[in-house]
């Protein structure tokens with residue numbers, strides 16, 4: 001469970017990126033965070049795994065008060081939280097399997113790290129993660145020979161091999177074409193439903209957010225201005241999150257995406 005109580009995030013330059021956030025996300029939820037560029041979506045997601053420190057309030061993740069973690073505890077805490085980025089963050093000049101095995105590196109003894117030696121069990125776990133996202137046949141292919149969608153699946157498999165409770169995804173389909181974006185969204189949905197992993201995703205495509213996520217959190221100027229079921233989101237809710245003129249643009253972009 002993730003619980004924000006009166007959470008504030010102020011950057012060192014004084015910018016208030018999150019203001020008085022109060023909400024709870026239960027295990028197994030699929031949440032999409034939407035809002036205009038600069039609204040605070042990335043900041044919201046990145047506070048959850050302590051990529052950013054909150055500056056006031058309390059944030060509890062899996063019974064742990066995130067702000068109280070120190071050094072090694074932060075690394076340990078992050079083991080249960082996967083993170084997926086728009087840019088995939090893969091080592092493209094090596095194989096898919098090696099990229100997935102990287103998720104085990106923090107747990108390896110020093111000498112194994114040096115030689116890149118992985119146990120048979122770790123290799124099986126990595127292969128199984130690749131199977132879960134449907135690219136087992138690409139295990140020995142170099143990442144730079146894969147399409148964008150396949151690369152995002154490698155990133156997802158790497159996260160799954162880590163056996164997380166929570167997956168945070170920061171614009172995971174922003175650089176993909178509409179069809180591939182839909183396939184990657186399907187992967188997230190499958191993982192969420194079959195493995196009961198909480199998914200919290202920042203996403204600009206409102207139509208995809210509404211089609212896949214169960215819950216929508218709308219952020220505007222650092223404040224949560226909507227929090228409810230996807231089925232409750234209508235034009236007036238979007239106007240409230242984005243502002244009237246912008247919400248029409250957001251919808252038009254979505255329509256264009258769907259017709260490519």
Ligand SMILES: Nc1ncnc2c1ncn2[C@@H]1O[C@H](COP(=O)(O)OP(=O)(O)OP(=O)(O)O)[C@@H](O)[C@H]1O
Nearest residue numbers: 011012013015017036037038039040041042043044
């Ligand atoms: N390191 C930083 N220092 C100062 N201000 C920052 C920093 N990172 C983000 N901000 C500011 O905080 C606000 C929220 O940024 P954030 O990246 O969370 O927005 P976002 O909704 O994810 O935007 P986008 O959709 O464009 O990624 C913005 O005004 C941004 O300029």
